[in-house]
Amino acid sequence: MTNNSLQLGRNLRLIARLDIKGENLIKGIQLEGLRIIGPPNEYALKYYLQGVDELIYMDCVASLYGRNHLSDIISAATKNIFVPITVGGGIRSVDDAFNILRAGADKVAINTAAVSNPKLIENISREFGSQCMVLSVEAKKVSDNKWEVYTNNGREKTGLEVIDWVKKGIDLGAGEILLTSVDKEGTRKGFDTMLVKSVTEQSMVPVIASGGMGLPEDLLEVVNKGGASAIAMADILHYGRSNINEVRNTAKEAGFGVREYFVE
Numbered sequence: 001m002t003n004n005s006l007q008l009g010r011n012l013r014l015i016a017r018l019d020i021k022g023e024n025l026i027k028g029i030q031l032e033g034l035r036i037i038g039p040p041n042e043y044a045l046k047y048y049l050q051g052v053d054e055l056i057y058m059d060c061v062a063s064l065y066g067r068n069h070l071s072d073i074i075s076a077a078t079k080n081i082f083v084p085i086t087v088g089g090g091i092r093s094v095d096d097a098f099n100i101l102r103a104g105a106d107k108v109a110i111n112t113a114a115v116s117n118p119k120l121i122e123n124i125s126r127e128f129g130s131q132c133m134v135l136s137v138e139a140k141k142v143s144d145n146k147w148e149v150y151t152n153n154g155r156e157k158t159g160l161e162v163i164d165w166v167k168k169g170i171d172l173g174a175g176e177i178l179l180t181s182v183d184k185e186g187t188r189k190g191f192d193t194m195l196v197k198s199v200t201e202q203s204m205v206p207v208i209a210s211g212g213m214g215l216p217e218d219l220l221e222v223v224n225k226g227g228a229s230a231i232a233m234a235d236i237l238h239y240g241r242s243n244i245n246e247v248r249n250t251a252k253e254a255g256f257g258v259r260e261y262f263v264e
Contacts, residue, residue: 051261059089080105125173184212
């Protein structure tokens with residue numbers, strides 16, 4: 001069982017990921033040592049104007065405090081940004097999901113609460129549709145071809161094996177997987193292609209590869225060999241080492257379908 005959306009005639013989606021702490025866009029390495037980058041919506045608007053396909057906002061400390069604090073940020077963003085927005089962090093109930101969708105998000109991403117209460121995946125999928133329910137998976141390698149699920153922004157071990165958990169999440173109604181390699185995140189060393197491949201081979205839903213993109217060319221292997229349907233970018237964009245246009249051109253030159261974007 002495999003899902004490579006590009007083989008189904010769909011475009012590779014280019015997604016900017018914005019990790020948020022309080023009111024600030026932040027960035028860390030392996031989800032630690034968080035550094036303030038700036039106002040999140042200034043960066044989001046920049047990426048939107050460059051033609052990004054989607055945005056992901058993740059409240060990095062929401063699980064610690066028990067609630068998501070991004071409603072105001074999302075409400076402000078959607079006034080002048082018109083691409084799909086996924087929001088994650090601290091969403092623990094159908095009501096939490098409803099509130100963040102009402103603020104303007106198109107999808108919710110759930111990790112910690114889903115591990116604690118897998119039924120939440122099913123409840124959100126039934127209430128809003130599987131297309132709104134993104135299972136966020138933070139994975140750390142434990143041995144060859146084996147990864148463990150972590151929660152609380154990479155802080156807590158769960159004992160769950162990534163592939164088993166992804167299969168269960170899809171069975172419960174997850175319509176997409178946001179797969180973050182904790183080992184690669186922020187390192188600029190490229191994606192964990194084997195991790196992505198191990199998941200896409202077992203997934204009937206799109207998989208977003210996240211963690212490690214250092215150069216535009218890093219997308220080639222994770223799409224060609226890993227089967228990713230989308231790539232999430234953070235460090236490479238936030239620090240200006242590349243931009244959406246360069247990444248899109250790299251994908252296009254490699255023969256991947258991408259959404260055409262024209263600057264007026």
